Amino acid sequence: MLLSYNWLKDYVNVTVSPSELGDKITKSGIEVEIVENLNKGVSGVIVGHVKECVQHPNADKLRVCQVDIGAGELSQIVCGAPNVAAGQKVAVAAPGAVLPGNFKIKKAKLRGEESNGMICSLQELGVETKLVPKEYQSGIFVMPSDAVPGSDALEYLNLHDHVLELGLTPNRADCLNMIGIAYEVAAILQEDIKIPEVSYTVSEKSAADFVSVNIESKEDNPYYAAYVIENVTVAPSPLWMQNRLMAAGIRPINNVVDITNYVLLEYGQPLHAFDYDRFDSKEVLIRRAHEGETIKTLDEQTRTLKDTHLVITNGTVPVAVAGVMGGADSEVQDDTKTILLEAAYFDGKRVRAASKDLGLRSEASSRYEKGIDRNRVVQAAERAVALMSQYAGGTPAGGKAEAGEKTAPLYHVSVTLERINKLLGTAITTEETCKIFSRLGFEYEENGGTFTVTVPSRRPDITIDADLVEEVGRIYGYDRIPTTFLMSEARPGGLTPLQSGRRKIRAYMEGAGLYQAITYSLTTLEKSTGFSMNKEEVYPVSVAHPMSEERSTLRMTLIPQLLEVIQYNQNRNMTDVAVYETGSVYINKQESLTVLPEEKLFLSGAMTGVYQEHLWQGEKKKTDFYLVKGILEGLFEELGLESRITYEQETVDGMHPGRTAAVKLDGIVIGFVGQIHPAVQKERDLAETFVFELNATALLTAETEQMVYQSLPRYPSITRDIALLVDEKMPAGDLYTVIQESGGALLKEVTLFDLYQGDRMEEGKKSLAFSLKFFDPERTLTDEEVTKSYERVLKSLEERFGAELRK
């Protein structure tokens, strides 16, 4: 809502400057976003009277004018506007004047003719084109004939005014009009409020002679009134009214339309003027639209309606979409003589349905949606009738044709002083509270600390005691409320194991040299899946009306977006990237979504390029499978799970079939680690990239045993190495497991320390060397014991894998 400072003064005595007013309004609850000076730096612009206007001798498009600017002798001004003519009062920027953008006016010669300044259009004075009346959009502005030459033109145009832009929250629809704001300002400044007095003379005819009103549903349309004004002359509205409309961001059209808009701004009551002669009936019927019914609206568009929309009809066909837009066929035109003026209270839900479906939002529809003051419908209509009789030459018929109930039932809300102070933490007195309610214009009764307030119909947002507490608090002033500390019992806060586990992962990953990424949960349908080891049937979850294909579907894997991060960085010459993300994936196992999808926390990473290097020493460690696996191994140790994790060769969509391992926790797959499939790398223009994806929820909720201290060995350990010749396809992990299983209780540590595959080796074989460490914390081992164990191991390996001892 745009609030003209000068206009506001009609209703309340404003004792402070525009910017002070802005501060005060903001502090008491309505955010003033901008205080704008309508004077955009303009000075020296005065009224001129064009006495003579002739064709420029050397230029087709220019006219040479002799203008009385109140200076005694006439000023010659060259003007290029097509609409300039002798006899007009115009705005003249004389030499020395300044126009917006600090544009200084000087004497000039235009095609040989002297020009003492310029005649201005409204745009040249800083008015936005969209607000300038159509007739003046491509020319100069013509001022009223009574304007005095030489006087300040900006005064006539109200361009010394300030406009406050109010950011209204949905509950304060009462401030979508001047009178509502006046109540608010009156409460803040502790001033009285003045409502316009309305009176007009009527003819012997009565509105009921012209038209009758019928409402189909009182719920959709609780009240509807029709007024009739005869003999109107459609013409421009008075300049002061045009100025106020422009200040409020509405373009002046003609007196009839301007008056309905003016009253809309003044009372917050949408009005609609039909041309009675084009209305084509003596009946107004308000009903639901028939499904598929059409109407041509004011903007010449044919609209198809639904049965959730409310329409005004002439008994047969729709002539307006209630509260949204009028029809083209009954529109007021230049030759309109008789006005049928609608003032109604429509259900906001109906207006909202139509305005949403038709994509039409207007000053009127937004007010209906937010709720208007039913008790103001008649007042506003009569104000409009009075203005039409005064400024459009109209003769109102007596009374009104109406249907429904014009007054809303009054209701009361009570609050106790104790409740006010308990909720705010204040010590406000009864007297102060009474004073605040009076300032707000609320009628109330006070009885033993209980206030019973009759809620004014303009404030439907007040329904419960807390609403009154807020009113008292905000007028009392939030800066006067003390600062206190919670009195609740002290309890320790703290993280859940899952939350601290997540932080542990973060700290570990950072230490391992990975950067944390946060990517979008919504992606394309294609990228939402893939990289999946999910053996069950899953159905992607897509939003109903995506803003783009790129952000349409919830992800089931984090990897595609981490690959995008790598691509993004590669495109910016950063080829060495290591990132990870912990974030939710959304798993839906139903064909149609009837329960919420399962949200699992995933920990995923992607790494490429050089992991670590020391340039001048020529050291370079490239990212490879074992590096990434090593990082995961460290993580599992950090989480105390290392002995329960196993790896197995696995095929995963989009992954290199020979370089990918499933990661299992207690034998159950919880993720994978590996290299991106070369075909995918090529498709995405990626260098060798390694990724992992783990179900972090599974990792962090795995039961772990309380850590128990193992006493340090007091007796020496014995180490034996074993070098084996095996089939080259034999996974080292299998040998490792068998060694551990067959080694017995004394075997405490197994380490692979050599792998050899090559020329000196028998075809199809490889050599693996393990170091076996034996000890007993209680005693010194004998050689025989160790040898026995070693031989058991060797025997098992020979039997299970055909391994040969290498000498």
Place this chain on the structure above:
Amino acid sequence: MKDRLEALKVEALEKISAAADLKELQNIKVAYLGKKGPITEVLKGMGKLSAEERPVVGAFANEVRDGIQQGLDAKSTQLEEAEISKRLAEETIDVSLPGRPAKKGSAHPLTSVVEEIEDLFLSMGFTIAEGPEVETDFYNFEALNLPKDHPARDMQDSFFITEEFLLRTQTSPVQARTMEKHEGQGPVKIISPGKVYRRDNDDATHSHQFMQIEGLVVDKNVRLSDLKGVLETFAKKMFGEERKIRLRPSFFPFTEPSVEMDISCFKCSGKGCSICKHTGWIEILGAGMVHPNVLEMAGFDSKEYTGFAFGMGPERIAMLKYGIDDIRHFYANDIRFLKQFRNV
């Protein structure tokens, strides 16, 4: 004989002084003091001396021996020192060359901001509550006093999946769920961080996905003044001790009264600058006293219990704190961007 000894001493000391290394010194020692050395030779001839002369020459011979030994020791120390300095000189490296870099990644700046806020509230006895990102219309709106057709639903245009399910537009549904779990028994004292989603076109100041942190306290006797106290502590911790706060009345469907909190501008300290749009104040968060309808819907008796709630955007806080000008930086994950937050 004495002369012979004297001459030997002079000769030995000269050689010692000229020795170039410890090995040569060792040879000198063996040559002069060894069992086959000249001093031993000289002393073998002592039998020929008279009884008076013998002790005198004996004493003198010991004197010579000690003298040579001292010379050897002194030279030895000198040579050892020289050798150490030589080795140290050889081992000298260029300490100005860069070291071998230790690997270090970093947390995302939003995580840092969220954890900083979490830690502050944890220290005040709050716990962290979390909930699903795909929510029901009921928890996201209705339980928060936003029935269907409420005009304020327009304030947050949502990604609906079905009629009933949507991507949550706020973390407040976690508050509703937590209160429900408490079955009408206070106190409730939580903060809930998380991702939320709204139908906004991504640009420098809008993102269809962003983070939110909300707080909720429900107990007997919770007052607006307590909210003021908690928020003041928060503002000073996050933005500096000298920050002032200001509450302005506002509107949120789930609180009544509702407020917005501004902090005094940390850039210009209230004089007015571009960050605070020349007002001296910066809008930081929305808050209010929990609406009685919300309490009742979650099973709390609104006559007995009151509460406050607040909500803020970590992106906004990070942007203000670090002067980041484009919200899209948080989601592009440019390594050069992420690297800058290694020490926060």
